[in-house]
Amino acid sequence: MYSILKPCNTSAAFEAIPRDRFSLDLDLCEEILGNDCTIVTNAGILLIVNDRCEVSIHKDGRLILKTDSKDLAAEQAARIAGWLEGSPAIRKHRNRGNAGRTDPAAGK
Amino acid sequence: MAKLVSLISGGIDSPVAAYLMLRRGVELVAVHMDNRPFTDEKNLNKTLSLVRHLQNLTQSPIRTYVVPHGPNHIAFARNCQRHLHCLFCRRMMYRIAERIAQKEQAAGILTGESLGQVASQTLQNLMVENQVVSVPVIRPLIGLDKVEIIDIARKIGTYEISTLPGLCCTIVPKKPSTAARAKDLHDEEQKIDLGALIKKSLEGMYVLDPEAL
Numbered sequence: 001m002y003s004i005l006k007p008c009n010t011s012a013a014f015e016a017i018p019r020d021r022f023s024l025d026l027d028l029c030e031e032i033l034g035n036d037c038t039i040v041t042n043a044g045i046l047l048i049v050n051d052r053c054e055v056s057i058h059k060d061g062r063l064i065l066k067t068d069s070k071d072l073a074a075e076q077a078a079r080i081a082g083w084l085e086g087s088p089a090i091r092k093h094r095n096r097g098n099a100g101r102t103d104p105a106a107g108k
Numbered sequence: 109m110a111k112l113v114s115l116i117s118g119g120i121d122s123p124v125a126a127y128l129m130l131r132r133g134v135e136l137v138a139v140h141m142d143n144r145p146f147t148d149e150k151n152l153n154k155t156l157s158l159v160r161h162l163q164n165l166t167q168s169p170i171r172t173y174v175v176p177h178g179p180n181h182i183a184f185a186r187n188c189q190r191h192l193h194c195l196f197c198r199r200m201m202y203r204i205a206e207r208i209a210q211k212e213q214a215a216g217i218l219t220g221e222s223l224g225q226v227a228s229q230t231l232q233n234l235m236v237e238n239q240v241v242s243v244p245v246i247r248p249l250i251g252l253d254k255v256e257i258i259d260i261a262r263k264i265g266t267y268e269i270s271t272l273p274g275l276c277c278t279i280v281p282k283k284p285s286t287a288a289r290a291k292d293l294h295d296e297e298q299k300i301d302l303g304a305l306i307k308k309s310l311e312g313m314y315v316l317d318p319e320a321l
Contacts, residue, residue: 012273040145043185048145056278
């Protein structure tokens with residue numbers, strides 16, 4: 001579901017980019033993820049949760065994973081994807097093709 | 109001796125601005141707006157390291173205020189136009205810095221802004237940011253470009269600290285306004301209780317004395 005990338009040189013985080021274009025209902029995400037994660041805040045345009053690491057979840061599906069470890073970032077992105085995939089919180093966009101940058105060597 | 113309230117982040121520019129004023133004999137009080145959870149604790153740690161470095165470099169004691177700014181971001185994000193977010197953020201920082209300037213009997217606010225460096229630093233946006241405070245906003249880097257600022261940062265030893273890992277603000281809009289109108293900002297800010305947010309920010313802030321750094 002996600003490709004894992006380093007957002008910038010000085011950042012202590014990784015960014016997970018959705019392979020397919022979709023949007024998220026963050027209020028529903030809060031409900032779903034609240035079962036397994038600590039909700040840090042729901043700012044309406046951005047949901048922040050804490051699980052294995054802190055994650056900022058954007059409406060367009062991008063994740064900012066606050067960890068120095070790429071392995072942990074990939075694992076955390078996979079956990080989020082597992083909880084959300086197939087749920088009503090995800091609204092897939094039709095006929096838009098691949099939205100994200102791809103990094104075939106990395107991520108899940 | 110003149111005193112200024114220096115808005116200082118963990119980035120490259122604001123410590124350079126602070127240094128330029130310190131070397132002119134200005135006394136500084138540092139104010140760090142803590143953007144967590146939209147950044148991480150590394151930014152706060154970097155800021156405190158930078159203030160400590162500036163203190164040692166200039167032999168000037170600097171009292172540091174750390175102000176929680178995350179709840180302000182949430183209020184703006186939930187209630188106001190998205191593309192103006194950085195303007196709301198900066199206007200709020202100025203308002204809070206002005207309150208601290210009054211408390212500290214400081215003559216103005218010092219920032220590391222330089223013209224055109226990011227979307228919030230156009231002339232139009234700087235003008236509408238100034239409008240929310242009555243004290244002068246001093247911007248010693250306004251005419252410098254990034255290379256010139258980095259050169260100074262390297263010379264004074266802040267560059268290495270500023271470029272340590274730290275998460276950039278994650279609530280910045282994709283297309284921030286570069287030419288905000290004062291009326292639009294004012295109208296949007298009417299949707300939230302600014303006074304209550306400022307009060308809460310000031311109640312939540314804490315102060316680190318120079319020797320505590």
